[in-house]
Amino acid sequence: xxxxxxxxxxGLEFQNPVLVASGTFGYGDEYWEVMPFxxxxxxxxxxxxxxxxxxxxxxxxxxxxxxMLNSIGLANVGLEKFLEEKLPWIAGHAxxxxxxxxxxxxxxxxxVQVAAAVGGRPEVDAIEVNLGCPNVKAGYIHFGADPESIRxxxxxxxxxxxxPLVAKLTPNVTDIAALAxxxxxxxxxxxxxxxxxxxxxxxxxxxxxxxxxxxxxxSGPAVRPVGVACVxxxxxxxxxxxxxxxxxxxxxxxxxxxxxxxxxxxxxxxQVGTHNFVHPQAAGLVIDELEEYCNSQNxxxxxxxxxxxxx
Amino acid sequence: MIPVxxxxxxxxxxxxAEKTYVIGFEEPRSAAQLLPGQFCMIxxxxxxxxxxxxxxxxxxxxxxxxxxxxxxxxxxATRWMAHLSAGDRIGVFGPLGNAFSLQPQSARAILAGxxxxxxxxxxxxxxxxxxxxxxxxxxxxxxxxxxxxxxxxGVLPGTVRLHLATEDGAVGRKGQVTDLLxxxxxxxxxxxxxxxxxxxxxxAAVSRMIDPARVTLFEASCEEHMACGKGICQGxxxxxxxxxxxxxxxxxxxxxxVFNGFEVKWETx
Numbered sequence: 001x002x003x004x005x006x007x008x009x010x011g012l013e014f015q016n017p018v019l020v021a022s023g024t025f026g027y028g029d030e031y032w033e034v035m036p037f038x039x040x041x042x043x044x045x046x047x048x049x050x051x052x053x054x055x056x057x058x059x060x061x062x063x064x065x066x067x068m069l070n071s072i073g074l075a076n077v078g079l080e081k082f083l084e085e086k087l088p089w090i091a092g093h094a095x096x097x098x099x100x101x102x103x104x105x106x107x108x109x110x111x112v113q114v115a116a117a118v119g120g121r122p123e124v125d126a127i128e129v130n131l132g133c134p135n136v137k138a139g140y141i142h143f144g145a146d147p148e149s150i151r152x153x154x155x156x157x158x159x160x161x162x163x164p165l166v167a168k169l170t171p172n173v174t175d176i177a178a179l180a181x182x183x184x185x186x187x188x189x190x191x192x193x194x195x196x197x198x199x200x201x202x203x204x205x206x207x208x209x210x211x212x213x214x215x216x217x218x219s220g221p222a223v224r225p226v227g228v229a230c231v232x233x234x235x236x237x238x239x240x241x242x243x244x245x246x247x248x249x250x251x252x253x254x255x256x257x258x259x260x261x262x263x264x265x266x267x268x269x270x271q272v273g274t275h276n277f278v279h280p281q282a283a284g285l286v287i288d289e290l291e292e293y294c295n296s297q298n299x300x301x302x303x304x305x306x307x308x309x310x311x
Numbered sequence: 312m313i314p315v316x317x318x319x320x321x322x323x324x325x326x327x328a329e330k331t332y333v334i335g336f337e338e339p340r341s342a343a344q345l346l347p348g349q350f351c352m353i354x355x356x357x358x359x360x361x362x363x364x365x366x367x368x369x370x371x372x373x374x375x376x377x378x379x380x381x382x383x384x385x386x387x388a389t390r391w392m393a394h395l396s397a398g399d400r401i402g403v404f405g406p407l408g409n410a411f412s413l414q415p416q417s418a419r420a421i422l423a424g425x426x427x428x429x430x431x432x433x434x435x436x437x438x439x440x441x442x443x444x445x446x447x448x449x450x451x452x453x454x455x456x457x458x459x460x461x462x463x464x465g466v467l468p469g470t471v472r473l474h475l476a477t478e479d480g481a482v483g484r485k486g487q488v489t490d491l492l493x494x495x496x497x498x499x500x501x502x503x504x505x506x507x508x509x510x511x512x513x514x515a516a517v518s519r520m521i522d523p524a525r526v527t528l529f530e531a532s533c534e535e536h537m538a539c540g541k542g543i544c545q546g547x548x549x550x551x552x553x554x555x556x557x558x559x560x561x562x563x564x565x566x567x568x569v570f571n572g573f574e575v576k577w578e579t580x
Contacts, residue, residue: 026543030565033313034404034541046543054560059536061546063364063388068538075545075560220363254357277538278354278365279402280316 004294005287005301007041009246009268010126010164010189014041015096017301018259018287021250021273022047022102022128022168023072025283027086028093034280038095039287041269045082045090047102047130048118050110052078057212062201067220067252068274069199071213074104079114083121091123099123100166104130108149112156119161126163129153131183132170132195144170144195147182158187166190166248169234171197176230177237184243191234192248192271194227219274220252227251228265235266235306254282256289263301264308314541315340316404318356321395322377329458330384331427332393339376341405346413347435348532348569351405352540353380353392360391365404367537367564369508371430372437372466378403381430381461407540408568411435415504416527419447423492423517425509426454431532432508433466440468449474449495453488453509457481489516496525507572508532515577523573531572535563550576 005016019042026046028037037043055075062069077086082101090099101118105111111129119127131153132144143149154167167183169176171194180191196217201210209215231249238245249262250271259270272283279285294301315338323335341351352365366388371381384393395401411431420439424432429452436450450467453476454460460482463473475483476491484491488509496503505526507517514531521529535547542565549567551574553559558576561567 023545024539024543030539030542034316054558055545055548057550058546058548058560060548061364061536061538061544063362065361066363068364070538070544070546072545075548274538277540277544278363280404280539280541 016041016287017269019271021271024273024276028090031280038097040097042098042100044100047104048082062210067222069216071211071216098125100126102128111153115157116160119163128166145173150182151186154186164189169193170195180234180237190246194230194251224252228261231267232265263304266306321399327461333381335379337376342373342376345406346410348411348431349406354402356400362388362391369431383427417504419503421449421503423451423507425488425513428509436471451491502527505529518572529572532568540564
């Protein structure tokens with residue numbers, strides 16, 4: 001591969017701008033024989049919490065038009081098992097791919113505890129903080145929707161870790177730029193967006209919501225225009241703040257064309273998410289297509305970041 | 312066993328019974344290694360359908376490079392599939408999941424399939440009969456209506472005994488598959504091996520009916536909403552018994568779809 005897809009961000013070199021979104025590529029081992037994550041810019045792991053979590057009762061997922069709803073409830077192996085079993089395997093297979101660990105907590109203290117434990121490991125290139133999974137009880141979403149809470153969590157983590165910090169933002173607010181501002185002020189090195197949107201599907205035969213928890217997070221191509229708009233808006237906000245903070249664009253990416261929309265809106269990196277379920281090799285195909293595109297246009301991918309803002 | 316993602320062409324699609332179709336395609340690498348109880352994820356070629364998330368289907372038949380899936384129209388994905396034609400391209404990802412045990416540890420294997428739970432059991436019946444010609448194999452198959460019964464002539468080896476039940480009484484014995492199964496087990500001298508697949512209510516009824524001391528094994532193939540098929544999305548969990556009367560969630564796609572029927576918590580989740 002040539003250098004056209006290389007991206008320098010977070011003080012790291014990414015061999016290409018294509019990452020996989022948290023929760024859609026597990027711990028890297030599940031799809032390994034079909035799609036080795038070592039080809040990606042980075043693997044972003046499933047969200048890790050302090051304790052193992054069983055997650056929500058089924059049904060947890062259902063298809064909707066051009067997308068799906070999920071209510072997994074942050075099911076994961078927990079911090080201890082992740083550090084002992086999953087992380088060494090990931091590091092041993094990463095090759096030129098960066099390793100980004102997604103973390104969450106149910107209190108500021110838990111966020112800091114998990115991030116500090118993960119961030120202390122030399123195998124970890126960056127941490128992505130999940131600030132707004134809509135699928136856990138106790139008003140978690142309000143937490144990620146409140147700039148002051150974001151400030152507290154990001155500042156708390158920042159004081160305790162040296163590795164680059166990515167704040168993953170929820171789109172479920174009136175003004176996502178305010179969340180971006182809070183995260184950057186508190187010390188985030190990068191912003192990733194968007195997380196899922198709340199949605200519901202009702203089974204009209206049973207006259208009840210399909211998902212056991214009622215609500216789920218909407219993802220897939222249906223949310224792409226929302227994601228692109230959020231990236232565009234946050235890019236403008238960062239320009240206003242004169243903050244040279246890179247953006248990772250997420251939401252409904254299925255092809256290079258989709259990824260390019262995010263890049264042109266202002267994303268330096270992108271994450272392929274739900275589409276990994278549709279085609280396990282999707283992220284690899286997006287990389288191939290992006291390289292073809294850059295070759296045909298005789299440009300580097302970084303030349304296009306935010307170009308849609310030019311007048 | 313390494314799963315393969317391939318774009319394949321549909322070689323054949325036929326309606327076998329009411330709302331019930333068989334679709335055939337060639338995928339040599341899967342055909343060579345797949346086992347009864349395993350499944351594949353089927354998805355539309357890009358831009359050909361509004362169906363987005365792949366759907367899981369158990370394998371029904373194989374011969375040479377050829378694979379057949381038996382399905383019934385139920386929702387949008389199966390309706391999309393029913394409208395496919397020979398030559399259409401589909402995505403196939405498999406073989407996935409675990410398989411039924413091919414060691415029944417008994418001289419008799421009883422397979423009970425309700426409705427569209429039939430396909431993995433039809434494949435299993437053939438494999439069991441091939442592997443051990445002395446094994447007695449009974450396939451108990453039930454449908455709600457006679458119009459939905461799939462003709463299994465030529466599908467099962469001649470040595471497999473077929474027992475048919477329909478709730479409308481149009482074909483076979485009038486009643487549910489569980490009625491037939493209960494009688495068959497009662498008539499067994501030894502301890503048979505029991506394999507099942509079907510709607511959750513049927514599997515729950517079978518589990519209530521079976522005395523663990525009367526069978527060598529009780530394997531049930533389960534189904535749940537699924538997205539990745541490979542253990543990543545955690546969407547397809549099945550509740551199973553955990554120590555201390557607790558419930559643990561295990562992934563249908565990875566730890567299953569075949570479970571020890573005595574371990575599943577049928578009434579939960």
